[in-house]
Amino acid sequence: MAKNPVRWSALGIVAVLTLASCATGSSTTTDDNVSYDPDASLSGDLSIMGFGAGDEVATARLDRTKEILGADVKVSLIEGDLDIQQFLSAVAAGDPPELVYADRAQIGSFAARGAIISLDKCISGEKIDTEQYRVPAIDQVTFNDSIYGIPEFNQIQVTMANTSLLDAAGLTIDDVNGSDWSAMGVANQKLAVNSGGVAVIGVDPKLPEFLPLWAAGNGGALLSSDGKTAQLADPEVVKALEFGVGLYEAQGGFAAVKAFRDSADFFGAGNQFATNTLGAMPMEQWYINVLNDVSPDATISFDTVRDTQGKPMAFAGGSAWAIPAGSDNPAAACRFAATMTEVDAWLAAAEARIAIRAEEGKPFTGILTGNEVADDKVRSLVESTGSAQWDSAIEAMYEANDNTFSLPPNPADAEFTTIWQDAVNRVLNGQDTAQSALEDANVKAQEALDKAWADIEGKG
Amino acid sequence: MSAPTNRMPVNPAAVLAGTLADKTEKGGFTPPPASPARRRARRRNFYSALLFLSPWILGFLIFTLWPILYSAYLSLTDYDVINAPTFTGFDNYVELVQDPKIALALGNTIFYTVIQVPLHIGVALALALLLSRIGQSSGFFRTVFFLPNMTPPVAVGVLFLLVFNGQNGFVNLVLGWFGVNGPAWTTDPNWVKPGLILMSLWQVGASVVILLAALQSVPKELYESARLDGAGFWRQTRSVTVPLISPALFFLVIINTIAGFNNFTEAYTAFFGSGNSTYSNDAALFYVIYLFQQGFEFLHMGYASAMAWLLFLIVLLVTAVQMIVSRRLVFYEGGSQ
Known part of the structure; x- marks a missing residue:
């Protein structure tokens, strides 16, 4: 009689395994049957993954967008940074969120795998004016000639330097803004103090993460504009890395500088500028607000980062809204993305921030929206801080924002980034030379790109 | 004490009652056929x-x-x-063999495991021996030593960067008191793994508790006999303590070896997490970190699965070798493995 239970158990196992195998699917849903109409009234659930209403800029826009969408659209947030595995698994299982908020650098990979849909119909249907968005931002979300994301925010870099240390060394911000690399090397040596250990960092080029910035400053690029050819071993890139590594070596090596950098109170009143332990560095614009908050009296000079021709430049990044394949409510998702990134939404966000900063007795330093028209209107709300120093910071931030570039989207973004960063780290650690490490990395990166692009072509 | 026997002692009354019907073959009996009612009951x-x-x-x-x-x-x-x-x-699998990062990651992992496991167990044993000798307050110290195990591994990774900072870290501060200029633990590739191994001792408390329990089960009479024979502390430890707690030591070797091969969170947090304060480092690329990168960052889930199976086979092999070696080194009081 024990045979029956055994048979049933075996059947159960087979059934369970068969059911579980259904967990792997592939979603091929498109928005072919969806009609996007700015006048249509919408309804249904709208779950959003990767977006958190963590500050007034998010909250003000979210509240306004919910109001415009109407009560029939039930918006729910899956907060926190986008979990790629969670997102892709949800798409594969046929149960994706209706909308996703991702880093713009991820859009190419998602589009290549069919995880998100082209927004061309959404853009034309909802009459989204893509001309308003910053070109590098749109470029970052354009894959195979289709737009896959509605961009927002722009993260750029500006040069920040300790005015007291510059003055004491007889230097100016022009010596450390990247426009003259030999002057920068001299300034680095004048500013750095190493007495049995790093005491003051001269110039911190912020490698490995800012290699694209230094390469661009030297007229190079890590990746071809079509996203298909690695250019890591190009002379401009190699020279940029050699220059950055040279700055560290002149101060006792990257290991010593990084250990010293890591020991700093980066977000507190004891930051490197307030404690006079850093001469200069390129840094993202959000750090201006941090410095203004925690050490308003520190003497800091600001300028854009400049290329070797003296032209301002910045490496742009940011976020984007994208609609997953299989989204149950693409019409509402599209309207949501359009409304969140329109000019009036940014004005509402700016007003909310101005109010809060006024309550705190702090200046409003602007918001970089990724939307050129909105940037201009928000900037018109920025008033003088009463301090030439902080006014110059805002000036530099907006000037950098007008002169950005971005890495083109590609289907192997994460792998490509890891490969070149690993190569830079090997050089920084003294394990390899710039030329050799980047040549090796270029071969690996090209293999990864070729495979990823071939996969796409294979899938048609 | 009677000699152990493989034969089941048979109670004739029970046999007659049919309750040992399914066990009687060992006892040399032919089981009587079960009644339909009994079969139904057994099925239920x-x-x-x-x-x-x-x-x-x-x-x-x-x-x-x-x-x-x-x-x-x-x-x-x-x-x-x-x-x-x-x-x-x-x-x-062919790609696994050709991928130089596999060799790098495996090398890092084996280096970590080979050094960390003996060190971890040695420190745990030393602490357990100390605790076993301090009498009533051992409960307090047991708790104190176990508390770090409550720290989330991600926090340990962050703690590593602070405590082992080459410039201002606590470890180098202490080394400085003795005139030693400490290395750049977190940034020098030669010192990254030793630093992580030392940091892993932060969570030695669980092993201490296991060994302390084993130590407390060693009969006191054996120590008395050893002392009478003139054995000092080291001799008692070597000839009495270690053999009698060898099953616990062997258990720790097995689980810590497996944990060593799966080392991930602390190193990932310290060297591969997002943000500007960390950066990836070949010296900290452990096998599971590379597996995670392939599977969840590069989305090469097939390759990551092959990596997982390779790791499984390696751990299986290592564990099998440990089991074979343990037959000669591990002493079980009951005489059974």
Whole structure:
């Protein structure tokens, strides 16, 4: 009689395994049957993954967008940074969120795998004016000639330097803004103090993460504009890395500088500028607000980062809204993305921030929206801080924002980034030379790109 | 003490009652045929047992057995998590052999495990021996030593960067008191793994508790006899303590070796997390970190599955060798393995 239970158990196992195998699917849903109409009234659930209403800029826009969408659209947030595995698994299982908020650098990979849909119909249907968005931002979300994301925010870099240390060394911000690399090397040596250990960092080029910035400053690029050819071993890139590594070596090596950098109170009143332990560095614009908050009296000079021709430049990044394949409510998702990134939404966000900063007795330093028209209107709300120093910071931030570039989207973004960063780290650690490490990395990166692009072509 | 026997002592009354019907073959009896009523009762018992076990069985099938089997299948495919897997045969395994990062990551992992496991157990044993000698307050210290185990591994990774900072870290501060200029633990590739190994001692408390329990089970008479024979502390430790707690030591060797091969969170947090304060480092690229990168960052889930199976086979082999060696080194009081 024990045979029956055994048979049933075996059947159960087979059934369970068969059911579980259904967990792997592939979603091929498109928005072919969806009609996007700015006048249509919408309804249904709208779950959003990767977006958190963590500050007034998010909250003000979210509240306004919910109001415009109407009560029939039930918006729910899956907060926190986008979990790629969670997102892709949800798409594969046929149960994706209706909308996703991702880093713009991820859009190419998602589009290549069919995880998100082209927004061309959404853009034309909802009459989204893509001309308003910053070109590098749109470029970052354009894959195979289709737009896959509605961009927002722009993260750029500006040069920040300790005015007291510059003055004491007889230097100016022009010596450390990247426009003259030999002057920068001299300034680095004048500013750095190493007495049995790093005491003051001269110039911190912020490698490995800012290699694209230094390469661009030297007229190079890590990746071809079509996203298909690695250019890591190009002379401009190699020279940029050699220059950055040279700055560290002149101060006792990257290991010593990084250990010293890591020991700093980066977000507190004891930051490197307030404690006079850093001469200069390129840094993202959000750090201006941090410095203004925690050490308003520190003497800091600001300028854009400049290329070797003296032209301002910045490496742009940011976020984007994208609609997953299989989204149950693409019409509402599209309207949501359009409304969140329109000019009036940014004005509402700016007003909310101005109010809060006024309550705190702090200046409003602007918001970089990724939307050129909105940037201009928000900037018109920025008033003088009463301090030439902080006014110059805002000036530099907006000037950098007008002169950005971005890495083109590609289907192997994460792998490509890891490969070149690993190569830079090997050089920084003294394990390899710039030329050799980047040549090796270029071969690996090209293999990864070729495979990823071939996969796409294979899938048609 | 009577000699152990393999034969089941048989109670004739019980045999007559039929309660040992299914065990009588060992005892040399021919079982009487079970009555239909008894068969029905036995079947009911079987179903009841199955019903009570079913939550675990289902959980095991869905969350353990199925993923294991499915990962074996995925290791033979090209799978990017979202599109259907494409069967590629043994291509992933061939790529494993050709990928220089596999050798690098395996080398890092083996180095870490070979150094960390003996060090971890040695420190745990030393602390347990100390605790076993301090009498009533051992409970307090046991708690104190165990508390770091409550720290989330991610926090330990962050703590590593602070405590082992080459410039202002606590470790180098202490070394400085003795005139030693400490290395750049977190940034010098030669010191990254030693630093992580030392940091792993932060969580030695669980092993201390296990060894302390083993130490307390060693009969005191053996120490008295040893002392009478003139054995000092080291001799007693070597000839009495270590043999009698060898099963616990062996258990720790096995689980810490497996944990060493799976080392991930602390090193990932310290060297591969997002943000500007960290950066990836070949010296900290442990096998599971590389597996995670392949699977969840580059979305090469087929390749990552092949990596997982390779790691499984390596751990299986190492554990098998440890089991064989243990037959000569581990002493079980009952005389049984």
